[in-house]
Amino acid sequence: MSRRHAPPRAERKPDRRDLGWYVDKAVEVAVFVGGVSAIVFVVGIFVFITREGLGFVTGPFDFRQFFLSPRWRPTSEWNPTYGILALFAGTASVTGLAMLVAVPFSICAAVFIGELTAGRTREVLKVLVEFLAAIPSVVWGFIGLSIINPLIINVFDVAVGLNVLNSGVILGLMAAPIMTSIAEDAFRAVPETYREAAEAMGATRWQVTYKVVIPAAKNGLLAAVLLGIGRAFGETMAVLMASGHSINLPTSVFDSVRALTATIAAELGETAVGSDHYRALFTIGIVLFLITFAINLTADLVIRGTRRKE
Amino acid sequence: MTPPSEATEQTPPAAAIRTRKLNFWYGSFQALFEVDLEITAGIITSLIGPSGCGKSTLLRSVNRINERSGDVRTTGTIEVLGHDIHGERVELARLRQKVGMVFQRPNPLPISIRDNVMFGYRLQNPANSRNKSEQEEILEGSLRKVLLWDGVKDCLGRKATSLSLEEQQKLCIARLLPVKPAILLMDEPCSALDPQGTEAVEELIWELRGDFNILLVTHNMAQARRASEECVFMLMGRVIEHAPTVEMFVTPRNPQTSDYIEGRYG
Ligand SMILES: Nc1ncnc2c1ncn2[C@@H]1O[C@H](COP(=O)(O)OP(=O)(O)OP(=O)(O)O)[C@@H](O)[C@H]1O
Ligand SMILES: [Mg+2]
Numbered sequence: 093m094s095r096r097h098a099p100p101r102a103e104r105k106p107d108r109r110d111l112g113w114y115v116d117k118a119v120e121v122a123v124f125v126g127g128v129s130a131i132v133f134v135v136g137i138f139v140f141i142t143r144e145g146l147g148f149v150t151g152p153f154d155f156r157q158f159f160l161s162p163r164w165r166p167t168s169e170w171n172p173t174y175g176i177l178a179l180f181a182g183t184a185s186v187t188g189l190a191m192l193v194a195v196p197f198s199i200c201a202a203v204f205i206g207e208l209t210a211g212r213t214r215e216v217l218k219v220l221v222e223f224l225a226a227i228p229s230v231v232w233g234f235i236g237l238s239i240i241n242p243l244i245i246n247v248f249d250v251a252v253g254l255n256v257l258n259s260g261v262i263l264g265l266m267a268a269p270i271m272t273s274i275a276e277d278a279f280r281a282v283p284e285t286y287r288e289a290a291e292a293m294g295a296t297r298w299q300v301t302y303k304v305v306i307p308a309a310k311n312g313l314l315a316a317v318l319l320g321i322g323r324a325f326g327e328t329m330a331v332l333m334a335s336g337h338s339i340n341l342p343t344s345v346f347d348s349v350r351a352l353t354a355t356i357a358a359e360l361g362e363t364a365v366g367s368d369h370y371r372a373l374f375t376i377g378i379v380l381f382l383i384t385f386a387i388n389l390t391a392d393l394v395i396r397g398t399r400r401k402e
Numbered sequence: 403m404t405p406p407s408e409a410t411e412q413t414p415p416a417a418a419i420r421t422r423k424l425n426f427w428y429g430s431f432q433a434l435f436e437v438d439l440e441i442t443a444g445i446i447t448s449l450i451g452p453s454g455c456g457k458s459t460l461l462r463s464v465n466r467i468n469e470r471s472g473d474v475r476t477t478g479t480i481e482v483l484g485h486d487i488h489g490e491r492v493e494l495a496r497l498r499q500k501v502g503m504v505f506q507r508p509n510p511l512p513i514s515i516r517d518n519v520m521f522g523y524r525l526q527n528p529a530n531s532r533n534k535s536e537q538e539e540i541l542e543g544s545l546r547k548v549l550l551w552d553g554v555k556d557c558l559g560r561k562a563t564s565l566s567l568e569e570q571q572k573l574c575i576a577r578l579l580p581v582k583p584a585i586l587l588m589d590e591p592c593s594a595l596d597p598q599g600t601e602a603v604e605e606l607i608w609e610l611r612g613d614f615n616i617l618l619v620t621h622n623m624a625q626a627r628r629a630s631e632e633c634v635f636m637l638m639g640r641v642i643e644h645a646p647t648v649e650m651f652v653t654p655r656n657p658q659t660s661d662y663i664e665g666r667y668g
Contacts, residue, residue: 285505286511289511289574290521292469293577294496296495297570308512
């Protein structure tokens, strides 16, 4: 800007403290406090969990036992052991099954919404999907307990219906809406010119989808799957209710299992602050935190990579 | 496809494209009015007219790609090589292989050069019926035809979107060839290119004349004059004049045509 256009000195007195000035300052301070506190909280939470939890660094736990032993017996009178392998296996099996359910489900749904419908139908369906994503997890747990549980018992003729199958299906259904939404965004980001070009060469709607749109959107789809995994991994209440909550290295989908998250939720209230058990639970918290952080970071990088290429 | 409507007509149709009383609407907006046109076979016909007069709409009616826009309506008939393209038994996929289209902005798919060229071919021939050496021949032949082979023969796996615009547009022409189209529709194929690219692609189009029936939309009077044998002038959704290019540019019959050619419409 040229100097000639600067207003004359008299008008530029910066400290006219009228109402506008105060409003300005107040908003500025509020935004600053909000922004900084968000960071402070995250760091604070991390520091707190770390301090409470890093048992095998500062305290009595054995690193190898903690990760490699399937025995989680924190309340044993004479020999408490803190091995999270079985809990980890529980979480992993449930998450894995959830993805087997959610990935095909959500990608098909996204293809349908994004590629095969248009206009009003599409908008209605999108709202519906977002509505599904907002169902509280305790409601899903309730569905697992009262609908899928008897269904599994009847259909497969097993004694208990609260198991990997039940919680996997529940988590899959829970993760599917958000995955659908992200996958649909990925499809939407594929330029219309690609579809037009392919159709002009004689491709049908369906051929356009699987030969052009899905390959072009594959990074976005990968991100959708990763975020779905993160969602299933961190879910607590629904798994607690639908998994059976018994410690097991599962060998079939009809085994009951216990998840890392559910363990924390169920046990933390009954432990003495500062006890070994208490710290073991916090260590589990750190493990969860790091894994979900890694998953989300990967998803983020994948999405960013896609953007850069465009 | 269905047989031509006049079954008595024995001689092969002289027209590559023939429209009768063609009207076209986007929603409630009418973009084409009573278009009666016969595009002569075996030559390049250029389509000129001011912006928004319906050139693209007419072109996009011929391969029915404008039905993508959703709320559209057509009345009247379009025949391609004597076949009604709105007939009940017409398969869109077959129609679009017979009637290839080149767009204003080069739009190669974000896959390899090879896959781009073979895209239409693979749609037509399921995986188990393909012959490898035949495919390679087709690939090379198509790329040679558009004068691209020597430039890309060592990098056929490269992403097509990484080519220069001129190369991309040539590729977009090459990928129509493996399915042996009869008609090429080109919607301002050079408008996104620099002068050299324009010249190269124009030359290429001229080379293709004779093998294909070409309908070429252009904004560029000089291009229409250089590159086409017949010329159609449109204004506000109607065909105003259709004549050999030389005649139209030297002695236009309609005063509106001469106004446009002399640059009075902008
Ligand atoms: N998808 C659409 N929906 C509604 N109206 C449209 C659509 N496409 C084109 N039109 C309108 O139809 C008319 C003809 O458009 P068309 O694109 O065929 O013109 P054109 O002659 O190709 O113009 P240009 O030289 O700018 O490419 C224009 O008035 C345009 O606004
Ligand atoms: Mg146009």
